[in-house]
Amino acid sequence: MKTGILIAVILLVIAGATIGWQKKDAKIKHQQQNSGEAKDLEQRDAEDKKLQQRRDLEILAGYARNAPAEIAADALISIAQSNKVTDQVWKRELLAEAFRTAAGAQHKVKRKSLPGSIVDTRSGYLSSAMLSNLDALSLQCRAVKAMLSVDKTKARELFTEIPKLKLEPLSCEDPLVYDVSGFYETLTSVAKTAFTPKEIKQGEQTQFVKQYVEIQMSPAQVEIVAETILSLELPATQFEILVGAFSSALEKVAGDYRSFSVPWLSTIPTMHKLTEACKRREIANDKLLEAFRAYLIKQFSADRCSDSSTASERKTAEAEQINYFNNNLRLAVYPDNKRILPLSTDEIKPAKNEGAAKYYPYWQSSKAKKLLSRVQRLNFNDEGKKFTEAEKQGSEWQWRLSQFLADMTSWNPEDEKSEEDYFHQKNILLRGLLELVPAGPMHDDALNRLITFLSDSKLQQSDPIEWYWHAKRLTAKSRSAEGDGRLKIIEALGHSRSPILYLYTEIEKLKDQP
Numbered sequence: 001m002k003t004g005i006l007i008a009v010i011l012l013v014i015a016g017a018t019i020g021w022q023k024k025d026a027k028i029k030h031q032q033q034n035s036g037e038a039k040d041l042e043q044r045d046a047e048d049k050k051l052q053q054r055r056d057l058e059i060l061a062g063y064a065r066n067a068p069a070e071i072a073a074d075a076l077i078s079i080a081q082s083n084k085v086t087d088q089v090w091k092r093e094l095l096a097e098a099f100r101t102a103a104g105a106q107h108k109v110k111r112k113s114l115p116g117s118i119v120d121t122r123s124g125y126l127s128s129a130m131l132s133n134l135d136a137l138s139l140q141c142r143a144v145k146a147m148l149s150v151d152k153t154k155a156r157e158l159f160t161e162i163p164k165l166k167l168e169p170l171s172c173e174d175p176l177v178y179d180v181s182g183f184y185e186t187l188t189s190v191a192k193t194a195f196t197p198k199e200i201k202q203g204e205q206t207q208f209v210k211q212y213v214e215i216q217m218s219p220a221q222v223e224i225v226a227e228t229i230l231s232l233e234l235p236a237t238q239f240e241i242l243v244g245a246f247s248s249a250l251e252k253v254a255g256d257y258r259s260f261s262v263p264w265l266s267t268i269p270t271m272h273k274l275t276e277a278c279k280r281r282e283i284a285n286d287k288l289l290e291a292f293r294a295y296l297i298k299q300f301s302a303d304r305c306s307d308s309s310t311a312s313e314r315k316t317a318e319a320e321q322i323n324y325f326n327n328n329l330r331l332a333v334y335p336d337n338k339r340i341l342p343l344s345t346d347e348i349k350p351a352k353n354e355g356a357a358k359y360y361p362y363w364q365s366s367k368a369k370k371l372l373s374r375v376q377r378l379n380f381n382d383e384g385k386k387f388t389e390a391e392k393q394g395s396e397w398q399w400r401l402s403q404f405l406a407d408m409t410s411w412n413p414e415d416e417k418s419e420e421d422y423f424h425q426k427n428i429l430l431r432g433l434l435e436l437v438p439a440g441p442m443h444d445d446a447l448n449r450l451i452t453f454l455s456d457s458k459l460q461q462s463d464p465i466e467w468y469w470h471a472k473r474l475t476a477k478s479r480s481a482e483g484d485g486r487l488k489i490i491e492a493l494g495h496s497r498s499p500i501l502y503l504y505t506e507i508e509k510l511k512d513q514p
Helices: 002-065 069-080 088-102 122-130 136-148 152-161 181-193 197-201 204-213 219-231 236-250 264-280 286-300 311-327 366-377 395-409 419-436 441-456 464-480 483-494 499-512
Strands: 111-113 176-178
Touching: 002 069, 002 499, 069 088, 069 136, 069 464, 069 499, 088 136, 088 152, 111 122, 122 176, 122 419, 122 464, 136 152, 136 181, 152 181, 181 204, 181 219, 197 204, 204 219, 204 236, 219 236, 219 264, 236 264, 236 286, 264 286, 264 311, 286 311, 366 395, 366 419, 395 419, 419 441, 419 464, 441 464, 441 483, 441 499, 464 483, 464 499, 483 499
Parallel strands: none
Antiparallel strands: 111 176
């Protein structure tokens, strides 16, 4: 009997333990199931978020495609470079599309103002707008450099599709000169990073660069091509090939004193570095210096621009250059198996003296001049002191504001020499007004006036690069402004009548997102 009871107790204990283990096991399984479901849900949420993000970016890219070529290419590059684009295949597609779209840009090559030029001119504002790099060449180079971090082979392929540079000689009336530095910086980047060690050893890198060295046609390229050769740090045999191509190209450079007179002060020091590099590699440089001598004669003896410098300054500068060539570069030939003749005064005598650069200064019409004066009077009182924020609430400042706005209303494009002239000057005035009015309804009104003017401007289509310069300054301001001011700018831009302003507002937002 006792034995039976003992067995029964043991069986009950075992049964209880089994039930406990089963409950515990069921609990663990339940927890694991819940945990697995939570992870699945979290993963699905992440995937949904990523998918929605891709859709939003594709919509933004669609907006870009409807814009003028330079705007579209710039926006596509910005989208591709956003950290939100993680799909490398799509990133490559966007950059390739931007590269080909850029070919349709209105301005083909970047230009810059002559040193010492007046900014408040038609050419001065175009030069400022050019700093945005929305010309076809700059945009294509930007796309190639961005592609280097995605697909080096594709970047190299795209670079070869860029049309060979052909910079026609400028006249003395041209107020802007060529700036192709970005092209050669991109060439250097491609040459240094897009070739394998085997290709470099086989000379493919050198041959790639050589085709861009031997086609130079403008003095605007001479100094930077020499610097490009130096930057590659090639062994003697490869270096000699490029120096030979450079020497041959120098002999073909057309006379262009307008382009030559800008970079020429840095050309001789660069040539000195090139001859020294030849010397270190034990490469004969007599052909190089003969070609450079012929190049100097061709440029100095070309038609001289009267505004390049005063007669005395020009004479002094020329004397310094000639003296340096005759007494330094000319004697640097290694090996000295050929006589390099010194430059003579007769050889560098200009064919004739031509005119000066033509400028179209702003604030010359009676209405523009009056408006500029009125906006200045919103900043300073009659004693020359700046108005305080409290004074701007007073009747005197409010009266000045009403006079300015009344005059602005009666000012039209027909009052200026061109639509572009009117556009630039009015933008400057409206931006000035935005900076001067105090926060509140007056500031909101000034902001809306500026956005409306940009939204309605025909230059969005007819001259995108100049329109963009002003629009970009406003969208950039949305990032630098703080608090409510920033939100108001973003909201106002987002509700503008311009799809391009909306596009850039959304691109600016991308920069803020982690």
